Amino acid sequence: MQANPKHRPGVERARSPGNPPEHPDSAAPGPDRTLSGVVVEGRAESLLGIADSAGEGQVGAAELRRRPLLRPGEVLETVPGLIATQHSGAGKANQFFLRGFNLDHGTDLRTTVAGVPQNLPSHGHGQGYTDLGFLIPELIDRVSFRKGPYAARDGDFSAAGAVDIDYVRELDRGIARITAGSYDFGRALVADSVTALGGTLLFGAELQNNDGRWQVPEAFHKHNGVLRFSRGDERDGFDVTAMGYRADWTATDQVPARAVAAGTLHRFGSLDPTS
Structure with missing residues (x-):
């Protein structure tokens, strides 16, 4: 008896998608599948004659x-x-x-x-x-x-x-947003633009608070504001911008890895709580 080299016990020959099955009758056709459409959106600006480099x-x-x-x-x-x-x-x-x-x-x-x-x-x-x-x-x-x-x-x-x-010089619509999260995180934002003095007045105000994951709370408090008046367009116009910003927090400084590995200092701990 001569063994068939194509079929050995315990060995299954790999078959590529282009090769038909050896027993066509045993392969039942699968159901047709219809994939949903994919919409690709992009933004393009011609930089010919403007950009000096691909960077x-x-x-x-x-x-x-x-x-x-x-x-x-x-x-x-x-x-x-x-x-x-x-x-x-x-x-x-x-x-x-x-x-x-x-x-x-x-x-x-x-x-x-x-x-x-x-x-x-x-x-x-x-x-x-x-x-x-x-x-x-x-x-x-x-x-x-x-x-x-x-x-x-x-x-x-x-x-x-x-x-x-x-x-931006103006907003399509005003923004009023409040966000809250873990560790006393909170953020409030109000922004809008109005027509004034023949131009556009943009304003925005932001408040933020966050303690973070640290054993000594970061106690981050931010007060932020922007006021911008613009008239005309970028080619023939002007804008005047004023900004104000203040932040207070407790610094989350680096900690020695050897102290964390030894268990004498928590990963989110602090060497100087007054930093």
């Missing part, structure tokens, strides 16, 4: 609205390759990373909001310190970015790149 672009308000944000500074994470981290509490400026480089708190990333430079030339945490805690994401119109040191117009603090954040 330059814009992010619009529609995309920002679809992105969950843990803190205002994460708006900059819409820039491809840019990471915004946080330490020592919500009231401290983010620490930025771009293309693998540590930019500290903004030393090499020039940032403007509504045309106003945000990098502080001198600060205890380093030159170029950029605190974006006052941003109200719901009012952002677009984020423009340029990665790399090629744009001479950006000047100081732009060795790694630059980001320009602009607010």
Whole structure:
């Protein structure tokens, strides 16, 4: 008797979708399936003759609205390759990373909001310190970015790149929002725009509180406001913007890993509750 090499006990030959089954009669056809439609939406702007590099672009308000944000500074994470981290509490400026480089708190990333430079030339945490805690994401119109040191117009603090954040001139409808969560988190936002003096007056006010997961409550309290008057359009017009921001909190500083591993300090504990 000659064994069939195609069929060995305990061995099943793999079959690709293109090969018919060896026993066609045993393969019953499956039911027809109709897949639901998929709608793909996108935003495009012609940058021909405007952008000097593929590292330059814009992010619009529609995309920002679809992105969950843990803190205002994460708006900059819409820039491809840019990471915004946080330490020592919500009231401290983010620490930025771009293309693998540590930019500290903004030393090499020039940032403007509504045309106003945000990098502080001198600060205890380093030159170029950029605190974006006052941003109200719901009012952002677009984020423009340029990665790399090629744009001479950006000047100081732009060795790694630059980001320009602009607010809207008017809202389609007013905003009244209250958010509550764990650990005494709360946020209230009111914003709207009205016609005044032949132009548009935009206003927004924000209050926020958060204790965090820490054994010593962070007790973060933020008061934030913006007022913007604009007339005309971007090509033939002007705008005047005023902002006010205050934040108070108990810093959630670093803790030694060896103390946490030894069990003498809780992971969410503090070495100095008065920090």
